Amino acid sequence: MTDNIDFKRYWNKQKIETQTPEELIKKANEFKRKTRFKLIAGNIVLLISCIGISFIWFYYQPEFLTTKIGIIIIMIAILIYVAFQSTLMPLLLKRNLEASAKEQLLQLLQLKEKQRFQQTTLLNGYFFLLSLGLGFYMYEYAVRMTFIWAVLTYGIVLFTIALNTFYFRPKTIRKQQVRLNKLIAQLKNLKEQLTD
């Protein structure tokens, strides 16, 4: 075989699977709708919880300050989470199409590194505030119960919080970290390939 292989000839013989522009435009619209839905769906669920909690405040009129503090802390936790997600999302979606692969890669790398740091801190804060808020919120109702019931109720809640703190939270964080670390490593490898 010669040293002069006509790669272009083979290259152009590749069979092409095509799609009509109409199909594509339909897909594009679907995609847009889905992305938008994904963006707001999670936030809506959390905001509905917020409304639900405020409803308790106005409807049952808790007497203790602790209950109100609890409700406020829970709402703050949810709102911080929603606010953070909403500021990060546009960053994830916005891209400069005119940028070169190298520039885009660097942007993506920065974003992912930022995400890695914030996800840990944010999730920690979210779980902490949520547990704290719940603890305060329950106090008023626990006081009205008999001693045994109060111990049992707090016991169950503390168990749930402990389960969250020592099992679910580290698990979620670890899972995200593993995924992000792998991705960041791959991106760094790509960056290396793009070094002059």
Next chain:
Amino acid sequence: MTFEEIHKVYWPKVYRQCMGYMNDHDAAKDITQETFIKVWQHLPKFRNESSIGTWVFRIAVNSCLRQISKDKNMPKSEFPNEIVEEILVNNEPQVEFLYKCISELPEVERIIISLELEELKQKEIAKIVGLTEGNVRVKIHRIKEKLTKKFQKHDRQHRL
């Protein structure tokens, strides 16, 4: 250029480029589709700073590179399996081998050689990937050498 015209001219080119990158028809179709969805969305904002070809390829290349940031279980095309298989067996062995060799190269090399085989100017390739023109020239030369060696080896093995 209207979207339909761009689609007609560039779909096969982008598809081949994605095939070079992934060597998988389903994945190539998905990325090509993703590329053209972006083209369709951003075409009204396209400023004539670069040629439309460079712009389309730039989106395609970035879509390829971004595949790693997605989960492995990418949505597969909704094409029935029989059709895909039918298409797969239609390729010449040499064509299959070329695409296989290219897909085994490091990511950036895959992109550079695909764009070269699509007859883009080296200056344009340099702009798309963000390397200097000189570096691109050297890389193309080396990649072609690698491919030639693989083809020669493959040829010898098949003659025995």
